[in-house]
Amino acid sequence: MQVIDWDLAVATGVRLVRPGPQVSREEARQAVAELRRLSRDAEEHVRDFTRIDSAPPEPATIVDRPGWIRANVDGFRTVLEPLTQRMSTTMPAIISTVGSRITGIEVGAVLAFLASRVLGQYELFLPPDPSGATPVGRLTLVAPNIVHAERELGVNPRDFRLWVCLHEETHRVQFTGVPWLREYVRSQVTEFLLASEMSLTTLLERLRAASDAVAGAFRGGDVNLLEAIQTPEQKAVLDRVTAVMTLVEGHGDYVMDAVGPSVIPSVAEIRAKFQRRREGGSWMDQLIRRLLGIELKMKQYAEGSRFVRTVVEEAGMDAFNRVWTSPETLPNREEIANPRAWMERVLGGGSAS
Known part of the structure; x- marks a missing residue:
């Protein structure tokens, strides 16, 4: 019994x-080739700067918008499996049958919105390959x-492409160079999902909370749908997870x-223009971003x-890398806002490297 109709999600998305933008076949071929090359170039720059000993890089996977949707449905299926298995045994068949189509359409619509905006990502949750191995x-x-x-x-294409690759390659270095990090994130996401309350009464209450969140977003509020429907245990x-x-x-x-200034001549221009792009958009675009929590993600970047800049400047890169020692050395949300509290707890005040 399906809780989400994944095939319908893909078809809808x-x-x-x-x-996408109009490009000739040759322009598309050149863009794909350059992105693959620059992703490899970025790995060396990131590894040398961060001093994280990561796994050898593999060629980046280059996709179009439908390809991104299909890949993310695969990822959703993998990460949501514990919850869908639980719901399939507790939900009445008629609710599951109708609900799976509704949620399939909803997931597809969200992915369609995101698929025209995401520049890249490091996909953590992949289905097992045919050999049975779990990909990193x-x-x-x-x-x-x-x-x-x-x-x-209106920026230099080569510079912009390398700039994007530097960000995404940093995530690959993080999750392949810090052995416990991927499993930590996976376990936290699973715990969050399984903390859901599955009774019909609770689900109706969550739907009312979601409706309130939508109304609040129209009034300019900051509550997103995820925050609206979570239980106290999930918070x-x-x-x-947020930290x-x-x-x-x-x-x-x-x-x-x-890294940018040493390898990307126009990095300052790119950052300034990209930041304005992040903050812009139509009122409807901003509304959807608030509802989906994308505004929260923008705040996370800043x-x-x-946090990273403060710790590196005051204690050095090697001291900052103590953050990757174990889950206990990760900053909590309060320490993200107050880096010196993290330094006091983990570094004992910190010292320059």
Whole structure:
């Protein structure tokens, strides 16, 4: 019994997603080849700067918008499996049958919205390969979105592509160079999902909370759908997930800008224009971003980058890398906002390296 109709999610997303920018076949071929090459170049820059000994890089996977949707449905199926298995045994058949189609359409619509905006990602949750092995992750770049963004911003294509690769390659270095990090994130996500309350009464209450969140977003509020429907038990887990994702996203932003000046001549121009692009958009675009929590993600980039920059400047890169020692050395949400509290707890005040 399916809780989410994944095939319908893919079909809906592919049908709704907007087409990418108009490029010739040769332009597309050149963009794909350059992104693959620059992703390899970025690995050496990131490894040398971060001093994290990561796994040897594999070629980046370059996809179009429908390809990104299909890949993320595979990822969703993998990460949501514990919850869908539980719900399939507790939900009445008629609710599951109807609900799976509704949620399939909803998931597809969300992915269609995101598929025209995501530049790249390091996919943590992949289905097992045919040999039965569990893949560590996959660096994926969305070529049409990168080309669209560089044209919209009016920036140097090679510089922009390398800048994007630096951020995404930092995530690959993090999750392959810190052996426990991927499993920690996976276990926290699973704990968050299984903390859901599955009674019909509770689900109706969550739907009312979601409706309130939508109304609040129209009024300019900051509550997103995820925050609206979580249980008290989930909030504690979400705080831990938010803290670690703020760290890894901020670390990616810090590295891309710190490495940038030595290898990307126009990095200052790119950052300034890209930041304005992040903050812009139509009112409807901003509304959807609030509902989906994308505004929260934007804050994570800034807060996480500020945390990393403060620790590196005051204690040095080697001292900052103590953050990757174990889950206990990760900053919590309060320490993200107050880096010196983390330094006092983990470094004993810290010292320059």
